Amino acid sequence: ALDLPESLYSSKVLNAVKPEKDVDGLSSVNLGRLVHGDVCDCLVPPTVCAVMELLEDIGGKKVLLVGARGAEGAALQSVLQRRGAAVLSCHWKAPQLQSELRHADAVVFGSAKPHDVPVSCTKPGATVINCAHDPLSGKRGSGGTANMVKNMERWIQSQQCRKWDLHSLKLQPLSPVPSDIEISRAQSPKAVDVLAKEIGLLTDEIEIYGQTKAKVRLSLLERLKDQPDGKYVLVAGITPTPLGEGKSTVTVGLVQALTAHLNINSFACLRQPSQGPTFGVKGGAAGGGYAQVIPMEEFNLHLTGDIHAITAANNLLAAAIDARILHENTQSDKSLYNRLVPVVNGVRGFSAIQLARLRRLGINKTDPETLTEEEISKFVRLDIDPSTITWQRVVDTNDRFLRKITVGQANTEKGFVRQAQFDIAVASEIMAILALTTSLQDMKERLGRMVVANDKKGQPVTAEDLGVTGALAVLMKDAIKPTLMQTLEGTPVFVHAGPFANIAHGNSSVLADKIALKLVGEKGFVVTEAGFGADIGMEKFFNIKCRASGLVPSVVVLVATVRALKMHGGGPNVTAGAPLKKEYTEENLQLVADGCCNLQKQIQITQLFGVPVVVALNVFKTDSPAEVDLVCKIAKESGAFDAVPCNHWSAGGKGAVKLAQAVEKAANQKNSFKYLYSLELPIAEKIRIIAQKVYGAQDIELSPAAQSQVDRYTRQGFGNLPICMAKTHLSLSHQPERKGVPTGFILPISDVRASIGAGFIYPLVGTMSTMPGLPTRPCFYDIDLDPITEQVKGLF
Numbered sequence: 001a002l003d004l005p006e007s008l009y010s011s012k013v014l015n016a017v018k019p020e021k022d023v024d025g026l027s028s029v030n031l032g033r034l035v036h037g038d039v040c041d042c043l044v045p046p047t048v049c050a051v052m053e054l055l056e057d058i059g060g061k062k063v064l065l066v067g068a069r070g071a072e073g074a075a076l077q078s079v080l081q082r083r084g085a086a087v088l089s090c091h092w093k094a095p096q097l098q099s100e101l102r103h104a105d106a107v108v109f110g111s112a113k114p115h116d117v118p119v120s121c122t123k124p125g126a127t128v129i130n131c132a133h134d135p136l137s138g139k140r141g142s143g144g145t146a147n148m149v150k151n152m153e154r155w156i157q158s159q160q161c162r163k164w165d166l167h168s169l170k171l172q173p174l175s176p177v178p179s180d181i182e183i184s185r186a187q188s189p190k191a192v193d194v195l196a197k198e199i200g201l202l203t204d205e206i207e208i209y210g211q212t213k214a215k216v217r218l219s220l221l222e223r224l225k226d227q228p229d230g231k232y233v234l235v236a237g238i239t240p241t242p243l244g245e246g247k248s249t250v251t252v253g254l255v256q257a258l259t260a261h262l263n264i265n266s267f268a269c270l271r272q273p274s275q276g277p278t279f280g281v282k283g284g285a286a287g288g289g290y291a292q293v294i295p296m297e298e299f300n301l302h303l304t305g306d307i308h309a310i311t312a313a314n315n316l317l318a319a320a321i322d323a324r325i326l327h328e329n330t331q332s333d334k335s336l337y338n339r340l341v342p343v344v345n346g347v348r349g350f351s352a353i354q355l356a357r358l359r360r361l362g363i364n365k366t367d368p369e370t371l372t373e374e375e376i377s378k379f380v381r382l383d384i385d386p387s388t389i390t391w392q393r394v395v396d397t398n399d400r401f402l403r404k405i406t407v408g409q410a411n412t413e414k415g416f417v418r419q420a421q422f423d424i425a426v427a428s429e430i431m432a433i434l435a436l437t438t439s440l441q442d443m444k445e446r447l448g449r450m451v452v453a454n455d456k457k458g459q460p461v462t463a464e465d466l467g468v469t470g471a472l473a474v475l476m477k478d479a480i481k482p483t484l485m486q487t488l489e490g491t492p493v494f495v496h497a498g499p500f501a502n503i504a505h506g507n508s509s510v511l512a513d514k515i516a517l518k519l520v521g522e523k524g525f526v527v528t529e530a531g532f533g534a535d536i537g538m539e540k541f542f543n544i545k546c547r548a549s550g551l552v553p554s555v556v557v558l559v560a561t562v563r564a565l566k567m568h569g570g571g572p573n574v575t576a577g578a579p580l581k582k583e584y585t586e587e588n589l590q591l592v593a594d595g596c597c598n599l600q601k602q603i604q605i606t607q608l609f610g611v612p613v614v615v616a617l618n619v620f621k622t623d624s625p626a627e628v629d630l631v632c633k634i635a636k637e638s639g640a641f642d643a644v645p646c647n648h649w650s651a652g653g654k655g656a657v658k659l660a661q662a663v664e665k666a667a668n669q670k671n672s673f674k675y676l677y678s679l680e681l682p683i684a685e686k687i688r689i690i691a692q693k694v695y696g697a698q699d700i701e702l703s704p705a706a707q708s709q710v711d712r713y714t715r716q717g718f719g720n721l722p723i724c725m726a727k728t729h730l731s732l733s734h735q736p737e738r739k740g741v742p743t744g745f746i747l748p749i750s751d752v753r754a755s756i757g758a759g760f761i762y763p764l765v766g767t768m769s770t771m772p773g774l775p776t777r778p779c780f781y782d783i784d785l786d787p788i789t790e791q792v793k794g795l796f
Contacts, residue, residue: 043151171488231667250656267517267526306496307396322408390451539690566595706749
C-alpha cells in the first residue's frame with residue numbers, strides 16, 4: 001500500500017508496484033483492466049469501493065465529480081458509468097460548477113476545496129461525499145485492507161490446481177490437406193504468456209522466449225507438490241517403416257481431442273527433434289497435418305537452445321579429457337600441483353570440487369601445504385588409459401565422415417595422437433541425463449558420476465575427477481527447464497529432451513511429465529511418446545524412465561498403420577523418398593491380415609507390463625474401410641482394450657475424439673503395472689530377459705569384448721543398473737530386413753557400454769552407428785528462407 005504525499009504520485013511510482021500486488025489499484029495495468037471491464041482481474045482503488053458502497057443504488061442518477069484527478073478519478077468515473085450513472089467531472093474553478101452542484105443527485109469531492117472557491121447549496125436530498133485526504137499530513141489514509149485480503153484469496157486460489165479456463169484455437173481443415181508448414185503458418189498461435197495463465201502457471205514461473213515459447217521453472221513442482229497427479233498415457237507403436245507411422249501426430253491429435261473437444265485438461269510431452277533428421281531424411285517431429293505443434297519451424301530449429309547447451313557441455317568434457325592426458329604426460333607432479341592449486345594473492349587454496357576429490361581419495365586435508373609427495377601424486381594424476389576413453393565429441397548434424405577421426409595431430413599436442421569419433425548430439429549421455437533427471441541437484445550429481453574412461457589400474461574416471469561437474473551444470477542450468485509451446489488448437493505442449501530410441505532410451509523428460517501431471521490435475525491427462533516400436537521405446541520407458549521417475553502409466557496407446565502392417569505381411573520394401581508400390585495404395589486384405597502378427601506381438605509386449613492398451617489406427621486416404629475394420633477387429637481379439645481408427649491428420653482433434661474417449665475409459669481400468677526384470681539380476685540375465693520376452697529371441701550371444709565389459713562393470717559396482725538396448729528399430733530382431741515376428745534367432749551382443757550418470761548399461765546389438773549420414777538427396781534441398789518475409793520454406 002502506497003503511503004506518499006499526492007505530489008509524488010506519478011506513473012513511474014505507481015507502476016513500480018507489480019499489478020498483482022497493487023492493493024491501491026492505481027497502476028496503469030489495473031486501471032486499464034478496470035476501464036475495459038475486467039473487474040474480476042483487477043483491484044479497484046479502496047476509495048472508489050467506499051464511494052460505491054455509500055452511494056448504493058445509483059443507476060440513472062446524475063453524479064458530479066469535483067476535483068477528482070488522476071488514476072483515482074478515472075477509476076471512479078469508470079465504475080460509476082458501469083453502474084448506470086450519468087457522470088460529469090469538473091475541476092474546482094470550472095465556471096459551470098455552481099450550476100452543476102444544484103442539479104446533481106450525488107456529489108463526490110475528490111480533493112480539498114480551495115479557500116477562494118465558493119460552494120453554493122447543493123440540490124436538496126443530494127448525497128455529498130468528501131474523499132479529500134487530510135491536508136495537514138499530505139497523505140491518503142490506507143484503505144487497502146480489503147484489497148489485501150482479496151489479493152491473498154486470489155493468491156491462495158492461484159496456488160491450487162483448477163479446471164483450466166483455456167480458449168482453444170479454431171481449425172478450418174482444408175481438403176486436400178496442405179503441407180505441414182502451410183497449416184502451421186495459417187494458424188495464429190496464442191501468446192505464450194496467455195497460454196501459461198490459462199493452464200495455471202504464475203508469472204514468475206515462466207521465462208519467455210519470443211512470442212510462442214517459454215521455459216517453465218522447476219519451482220512449480222514445490223508449489224504444487226501436494227496436488228494429485230493426472231493420468232499418465234504413453235504413445236508407442238508397432239515396428240515402423242522407415243517413413244514412421246505417426247506417433248507424434250497421434251500424441252498431438254489425442255490432446256487436441258481431450259482438451260479442445262472434450263474439455264478435459266491435457267498436456268502433450270514431446271521430445272525436441274535433432275537437426276540431423278530435420279535436414280537429413282525424416283524431417284521434423286512436430287506432428288503433421290492438422291495435429292502438430294506450432295510454430296513448427298521454431299519447434300524444429302534450435303527451439304530454446306537445449307541441444308546446443310548439451311553440445312557445449314559434452315565437448316567441454318571431451319576437451320578436458322585430452323587436455324588432462326597431455327598435461328600429465330608433459331609435467332612433473334610438482335608442476336601439475338602448482339598449476340592445479342595455484343597461489344592467488346599470496347594464498348594457495350583448493351576449490352570445492354578439488355576438496356571433494358581429496359575426500360574420495362581418503363585424504364582428509366584442506367591445507368594445500370600439508371600434502372605429502374605421495375598424496376600430491378595421487379591427487380594430480382588421473383592416469384587415464386587413452387585406449388579406454390568412451391567419451392566422444394558431438395555435433396547435431398548427420399556427418400558420416402566424423403564416424404572415425406584422429407585427434408592431436410598439431411605439433412603443439414606433442415605427439416599425443418589417438419583415434420576418436422563424433423556422435424550426433426542427441427546420443428550424448430548428457431542428453432540422457434537431461435531426460436531422466438528429477439532436479440537441478442540430481443542433474444549435477446549425475447553429471448559428476450559420468451564415467452569417461454578407465455585409469456591404468458582399471459578404475460573408472462569420472463567427470464567429477466576431472467573437476468568439470470560444476471561447469472557442466474552451469475551450461476545446463478537453463479536446459480533443465482521444459483519448454484512450453486502449443487498445438488494447432490491452442491492446447492499446451494512441453495518440449496524437452498530428445499534422446500534417440502535406438503541408441504538411447506528414446507523418451508522426453510521426466511521433469512516435463514512431472515510438471516504436466518501436476519498442472520492437469522487429478523482428472524486430467526498427460527500424453528507422452530516413446531520412440532520407434534513398443535519393443536524399443538516403450539520397453540525403455542517402463543524399465544528405465546518409470547524407475548527414474550517413480551511414475552506409473554495408466555494407458556498405452558499403440559499406433560499402427562495399414563501401410564506398416566502390409567509391410568510386415570510380406571509387402572515390398574518401403575524406402576524413404578521413393579513412391580509406394582501399388583500393394584500399399586490398393587486394398588489387400590490378405591497382406592493386412594498377415595502383417596497383424598506384428599501388431600499382436602506388440603500388444604503382448606505391452607501386456608507384459610500390466611498396462612491397458614488402446615490401438616490407434618492412423619488412417620491414410622489410401623486405406624479401404626475393409627482394411628481399417630479388419631485391423632480393429634484383430635486388435636480387439638488380441639487383447640487390446642479398444643481399437644480406434646483416427647483421422648486427426650486431416651481433421652485435427654475432432655478426428656481423434658473416439659480415441660480420446662477410449663483412452664479415458666481405459667484409464668479407469670485396473671492397472672497392475674510391473675517392471676520386466678529385477679535390477680539385482682546379473683547384467684547378462686537382464687539382457688536375456690529383454691531378448692527373449694520382448695524381441696522373441698531364442699537366446700543371446702555375447703562377444704568376448706562384450707563379456708569382458710560385463711565383467712568389468714560388475715566388478716566396478718555397476719551391475720544393478722537397468723538395461724538400454726541399442727538395436728535397430730526396423731525389426732523385432734537385430735536384422736532390419738526381417739519383418740513380421742521373427743523367431744528362433746540368436747541376438748548378438750557385440751559390445752556393452754555404460755552411461756553411469758544417466759543410470760543404465762547399454763548393450764550394442766550388432767553394429768549400431770551413433771552418427772547418422774546424409775542420403776543422396778537430403779531434406780535441405782527443399783529448405784529455404786524468404787529474405788523479404790523471413791519465412792522458412794520446405795520444412796516438413
